[in-house]
Amino acid sequence: MITLIKNARIITLDESFRIIWNGYIVVEDMTFTRVEEGEPDQQLIDVADRIRDARGEWLMPGLYNTHGHAAMTLMRGYEDNLPLDRWLKEKIWPFEGQLTREAVAAGRALAMSEMISSGTIGFLEMYHLYMDDFAEEIERVGMRAALTRSVIGLCSREEQDAKLEESASFATRWSGAAYNRIQTMLAPHAPYTCPIDYIERIVDKAEELGLPVHMHLAETKKEVDDYQKIHKMHPLDHLDERGLLTRVPWLFAHGVHLEKHHLKRMSETHARVSHNPMSNLKLGSGMAPLTAMLDQGISVSIGCDGVSANNTLDLWEELRIAVLLQKGLLQKADALSVEQALRMITSEGASALQTGHSGMIKAGEEADFIMIDATSPHLQPEQHIHSHLVYAAKGSDVTDVYVQGKALMENRELLTLDKERTRFEANKEFADILSRVN
Ligand SMILES: [Zn+2]
Numbered sequence: 001m002i003t004l005i006k007n008a009r010i011i012t013l014d015e016s017f018r019i020i021w022n023g024y025i026v027v028e029d030m031t032f033t034r035v036e037e038g039e040p041d042q043q044l045i046d047v048a049d050r051i052r053d054a055r056g057e058w059l060m061p062g063l064y065n066t067h068g069h070a071a072m073t074l075m076r077g078y079e080d081n082l083p084l085d086r087w088l089k090e091k092i093w094p095f096e097g098q099l100t101r102e103a104v105a106a107g108r109a110l111a112m113s114e115m116i117s118s119g120t121i122g123f124l125e126m127y128h129l130y131m132d133d134f135a136e137e138i139e140r141v142g143m144r145a146a147l148t149r150s151v152i153g154l155c156s157r158e159e160q161d162a163k164l165e166e167s168a169s170f171a172t173r174w175s176g177a178a179y180n181r182i183q184t185m186l187a188p189h190a191p192y193t194c195p196i197d198y199i200e201r202i203v204d205k206a207e208e209l210g211l212p213v214h215m216h217l218a219e220t221k222k223e224v225d226d227y228q229k230i231h232k233m234h235p236l237d238h239l240d241e242r243g244l245l246t247r248v249p250w251l252f253a254h255g256v257h258l259e260k261h262h263l264k265r266m267s268e269t270h271a272r273v274s275h276n277p278m279s280n281l282k283l284g285s286g287m288a289p290l291t292a293m294l295d296q297g298i299s300v301s302i303g304c305d306g307v308s309a310n311n312t313l314d315l316w317e318e319l320r321i322a323v324l325l326q327k328g329l330l331q332k333a334d335a336l337s338v339e340q341a342l343r344m345i346t347s348e349g350a351s352a353l354q355t356g357h358s359g360m361i362k363a364g365e366e367a368d369f370i371m372i373d374a375t376s377p378h379l380q381p382e383q384h385i386h387s388h389l390v391y392a393a394k395g396s397d398v399t400d401v402y403v404q405g406k407a408l409m410e411n412r413e414l415l416t417l418d419k420e421r422t423r424f425e426a427n428k429e430f431a432d433i434l435s436r437v438n
Pocket of ligand 1: 067068069215216253305
């Protein structure tokens with residue numbers, strides 16, 4: 001199958017950040033075989049099975065959301081005004097106690113529907129329920145994902161071991177599945193829910209299996225203060241003291257309450273961070289030192305976290321908040337460049353999820369891309385496209401989404417998910433749980 005898309009503005013986001021103002025791409029099966037300037041020759045037109053004229057559209061890499069809990073999408077708007085610890089104990093955990101297999105599936109379908117509709121092609125899922133179901137669904141829907149069956153260690157040694165075993169066997173079963181679109185990691189939930197000995201055993205297992213480890217870290221000041229009272233040190237220093245930072249590739253979510261020496265240590269040990277600004281703002285957790293992380297050379301990508309604390313999965317919005325907050329808080333208009341910003345939702349995201357994809361548009365790379373309707377007033381004048389992508393674009397501008405050459409959305413119509421059914425199921429399952437929780 002050969003697809004030719006011509007007359008496109010191609011925003012490659014490659015190493016040189018090249019824009020091809022009028023060009024074409026050729027996709028053969030799963031791969032870009034040509035990414036070129038100008039008009040395709042007649043020979044190419046003759047062999048193409050499908051030709052699309054992309055006049056008035058921008059073609060660019062798909063986006064990556066590197067921390068989240070898709071199943072929690074069902075809890076959108078469930079509680080808006082509690083801090084993290086009370087929010088979890090009083091609202092989220094009781095609600096989750098009522099989740100059925102169908103409700104979890106409904107939340108996840110809603111999340112995928114929202115992500116694809118706004119141009120996200122890959123995401124990380126940290127959750128503990130029905131992960132095999134989700135992997136099967138992702139295989140069918142066509143997105144990329146890093147999946148973790150996360151564990152909480154506030155239980156007996158036997159229960160801890162059983163959870164770790166379940167998590168490791170899930171990770172082994174699905175790593176590299178769906179034409180390598182699915183990657184896996186191990187995931188202790190957080191230092192305040194997993195004793196350090198348990199985290200150490202998880203790292204042992206990850207090292208044995210050659211997997212990265214994902215964990216919430218230093219999300220709130222209270223959590224760090226409480227930890228320091230008990231252990232006389234910051235959770236990151238504790239991991240370091242045990243020698244755990246250097247043994248596996250880490251991807252930490254949040255990292256809001258970190259000191260300068262933590263950033264240096266993270267940089268030295270190549271730990272990655274998923275920055276989740278909207279969740280951190282909404283739960284009143286604070287603001288991670290994003291610019292300082294980037295200055296230290298830490299690989300930072302962006303995550304929306306659970307929708308219950310965000311409340312959307314629109315990475316454009318998430319990125320804009322991330323960038324604007326740094327500029328405002330530091331009183332520094334050049335705190336972050338558009339290049340740094342766009343890397344965080346494309347190439348840095350692709351590497352954080354261990355996709356093996358560069359997150360760029362180039363020949364020889366798997367054909368992942370999205371298309372944007374560039375005719376809207378808020379994207380004119382067209383000259384400064386990179387700026388528009390950071391400061392003006394919206395999820396609803398995305399018209400088409402492709403992963404490995406397969407269309408997941410065309411002309412805003414989802415092709416691998418039933419939007420109406422997804423909406424119906426989500427409302428039905430939410431109402432059902434609500435009647436049991438209250
Ligand atoms: Zn989270």
